[in-house]
Amino acid sequence: xxxxxxxxxxxxxxxxxxxxxxxxxxxxxxxxxxxxxxxxxxxxxxxxxxxxxxxxxxxxxxxxxxxxxxxxxxxxxxxxxxxxxxxxxxxxxxxxxxxxxxxxxxxxxxxxxxxxxxxxxxxxxxxxxxxxxxxxxxxxxxxxxxxxxxxxxxxxxxxxxxxxxxxxxxxxxxxxxxxxxxxxxxxxxxxxxxxxxxxxxx
Numbered sequence: 001x002x003x004x005x006x007x008x009x010x011x012x013x014x015x016x017x018x019x020x021x022x023x024x025x026x027x028x029x030x031x032x033x034x035x036x037x038x039x040x041x042x043x044x045x046x047x048x049x050x051x052x053x054x055x056x057x058x059x060x061x062x063x064x065x066x067x068x069x070x071x072x073x074x075x076x077x078x079x080x081x082x083x084x085x086x087x088x089x090x091x092x093x094x095x096x097x098x099x100x101x102x103x104x105x106x107x108x109x110x111x112x113x114x115x116x117x118x119x120x121x122x123x124x125x126x127x128x129x130x131x132x133x134x135x136x137x138x139x140x141x142x143x144x145x146x147x148x149x150x151x152x153x154x155x156x157x158x159x160x161x162x163x164x165x166x167x168x169x170x171x172x173x174x175x176x177x178x179x180x181x182x183x184x185x186x187x188x189x190x191x192x193x194x195x196x197x198x199x200x201x202x
Contacts (some may be wrong), residue, residue, distance in 0.1 A: 015149070032057050033120040035108060037092075040123035044106075045130060046097045049138040052108060054120070063087045066113040067146070072105035072124070076151025082113070082160040092139040098148035101126050110124040 037053040043045040044050040056062060065086045078100070084093060103127035111118040138144070145159040 005167075011157070017037065027118045035110065035120050035122040036109070038122055038125040040125070042125040044095075044125060044127045046100055046102070046127065049094045049144060051092060051094050051138050052122075053090070053139065054086075054110065056086060056119070057092050058089040061148045062112075062119060062195060063160070065110045065119060067093070068109045068111065068113070069100075070107050070109055071101075071103055071151075072107065073103070074151070076153065077109075078147060078149075078151050079155065079157040080108075080147050080159075082157040084161055092142040094138045094142050094144040096146045098145055098146065099150075100127050100147065101150045101189060104127075113156070 005131055021094070033054065033056040035052070035054045037051055038044065052067070058095060063086060064083040066082045067080040067084055080095060081093065084090070104124075106125055106127055108122040109121045141163075143159075147158045
């Protein structure tokens, strides 16, 4: 008599599923990205410095972001900054606006424009010509980017930060040093599934 005949039908499948499910919490999720400024209803002003700030996961692997300005009611993007350093859990950037079309349906998009991966979008805010904006005060330690004109697909990013901030990692083990725990957990889950499958076949 085969050793597996002592177990009820489907027990081994449930056994492997149980251990796979048991090991999944070892995979940590550090992927969150929240734009804290501008908030909903804030009004930015042309010919003034307006601040952007964000909070993100520290070990999410996002070391730089591209920032674009979009409107809900019209086509086109205004390319603000490329490769903005984002390796810390909090960050900020000052944006000086010149002759940006006024409207109340703007959004900031934080993304990797090379791969098309969007990390976050801000809440809806307005841009006006008046100097009485309600934007938060500029952050003294943050870089300032000057953006002018409306959407134009032939104009690149207003500012590109140095390539040292683009998150390129050395090859080999250095490339996965922040992902060692999830990789071990994933390998363990795969091993349990393979063992369960082999046990079922035998």
